[in-house]
Amino acid sequence: MWTAVLYQLRQERASAWEEGVLHAHEQARTLAENVTFLLRQADHAAQLFQVKFEETGGALRLAEFTRPNGALASLVPPRLEMPVALYGRDGHLADSLHGTFDGNVAAQPFFRALAAGAGDTVRFDTPSAGPAWHIRIARRLNDAGGRFAGVIVLLADPNWFIDDYDRVQTAPGGLVLLQSAASGVATARVDERLYGAVPLRFNAGAQVEEAVLRTPLDGVARLYARRALPRYGLQAVVGHTLDSAMARARRQGYLYLGAVTAASLLVLGFTTLLTQQNRRLARSMQAANEAQRQLRAAVDASLDALFLLKAHRSGGAIDDFLLADVNERGAAMMGHPRAELLGHPMGELVPAWRSEGFIDKYRAVLATGQPLEEEFETRTGEPRWLHHQIVAIDDGVAVTLRDITPVRRSVMALRENEARLRTIADNMPAMIAYVDRDEIYRFHNRSYGQEFARRGIEAIGRPAREVLGERRYAELLPHIRRAQAGEAVRFEEDDGERSFEVMYIPQPDEDGRRVIGFHVVRNDVTAQKTEQRRLVKLAQVDPLTGLANRAGFQHRLQEAMQQCRAQRALMALMYLDVDRFKPVNDTHGHAVGDALLRAFGGRLVHALRAGDMVARLGGDEFTIVMEGVRRPEDALGTAAKIVRAMQAPFDLDGVTVHISTSIGLTFYRDAELAPAQLLQRADQLLYEAKQAGRNTFRADPAFAAAPTAVPATWDAEAGAA
């Protein structure tokens, strides 16, 4: 295609060149014709002058010749104002018009030649005068006798042909030139620019009539055509720029090149597309082959035995299946190399296959199109469990077999394990349950089941929130959250009737990273709690008097002090001792002493309010805790009352005993003080009461000093009350 186009382009260029040459020639000819025409006209005018001159015997003058509508005006356009001169036979200028002429031309060759009259009556030449040059027409004049009488000279300006004359049309940049063949001086025009009288080495050779030259005038390459005017010693030259001459060829070239480029691009695009398609095709074929190879490798490496069976018919009914393909595992299962198995009927390869009903299953799958999946245990050899899957394909079936014996065994083991654990859990007295990560009850043992049944609840599969109820769930939620965060939680529950010790044991996943639920172990500890309470109580009671013992007292004192601090209330603590108890023991025996202690305690209880607490610390020492004391005076009054109460004789099974008591009384509101320190303070005051002679009490002056109706010290014996 490109060769054809390049050839065509060459042809176009050659033809454009030819056209350019022809065109230039035509124009050079036109220019030459124009020049010839005018010069011939001028010469005719000179001839007319010659004739008239000779007829009038030399009387005709130039004024007559050049007048308007005269001979000259009829042949040469008057606007040219053609210079004309008349020379006498001696060569002197006789007359002239429109120009400057030499005064004497007697010595000039043209004159001498004409004067000599060697046949020539007219001479054309191209003399230069200063910066200009002319085309000179000179004609011999004779007198009536035929003798030389002078010369008429007409001058033509080359500019007329080049500048004014517009019939030679050239394309822009074209050059029109008229040159003197003798001197080489020329007048030329390129567009509007005029070159007058330029010496020019234009001719490449006389024979060259067309040429491409850069040299003339402006260095522009042109295609020149030359026309010689030998009669006038001139040559007419026209040149077209190569650009304009070859413009059509160039345009055509662009057109061809554009078309062929577009076509080439189209072909290139199409070829690229085809190549890409080919590559893609090759790639996808490669991928398909690779995929097929991988699929085969995967099938062979599969843990499943894979069989492709094709139905074999006899009389229209399927009587067997032929083994169309089998993977490595399948071949191994059948105990033969794959190549030996292919194409054989299954009935031949596995005799038991027909009797054990496989053929019927395959027929059914093929007939219905419904796949079949089952697990079965082999009946021959070592028992194995197989997962069996049959799918219909074309006119046959695809069968997969997988040995699931290990899975089956572990499932069985798991089930047995689970059953064992359930038996254990069901026979435990504790309630046991399992709650998963979504707080759904997944398991409970029998004991917990009975508890749920008692409350009419079905727990399995239901959320803890629903099973427990909103209120209970809200109470237990903190424990649930801690268990879910992986913490083993232990707490006690008491429903008013019964007490439980509850444990939440988190269950981590196999990796031990996440908690997937928690176990609940709930033990009924009601009996233990009751016993515990009984023992605590026992431990805090004085067996002799039935009052609280030291432990009971300390417990109560601590509670009471906390209460006061919290409520900024006032409490009183009394430390009492039986005065001269030892003599009672000594005199009446220990039993009477014990009876006295019991009676003493009885009188104390009697003297106090129901909320007050009496304790026996040991021996004959007693304490009293009075809470909610409104004013210190109330406690002082009570102390005095006790002192008085003990002054009355005790009748102890017929034995009358007189004793008295001494009391140390202190108060507490919110000071930073330990219970032992407060007791010690009361003991100190008791000591002071003993020192004061017994049968009295001593109160803490910080409180007893307050203005009160009761004195800070009280001496019952002195009757100060």
Ligand SMILES: Nc1nc2c(ncn2[C@@H]2O[C@H](COP(=O)(O)OP(=O)(O)OP(=O)(O)O)[C@@H](O)[C@H]2O)c(=O)[nH]1
């Ligand atoms: N019967 C009886 N006597 C006890 C018991 N515990 C301690 N005692 C006696 O109580 C007496 C305590 O006497 P003290 O308080 O030291 O002496 P006191 O005779 O009361 O003298 P003052 O307290 O100073 O008036 C001792 O003789 C103890 O043996 C008890 O449980 N039963």
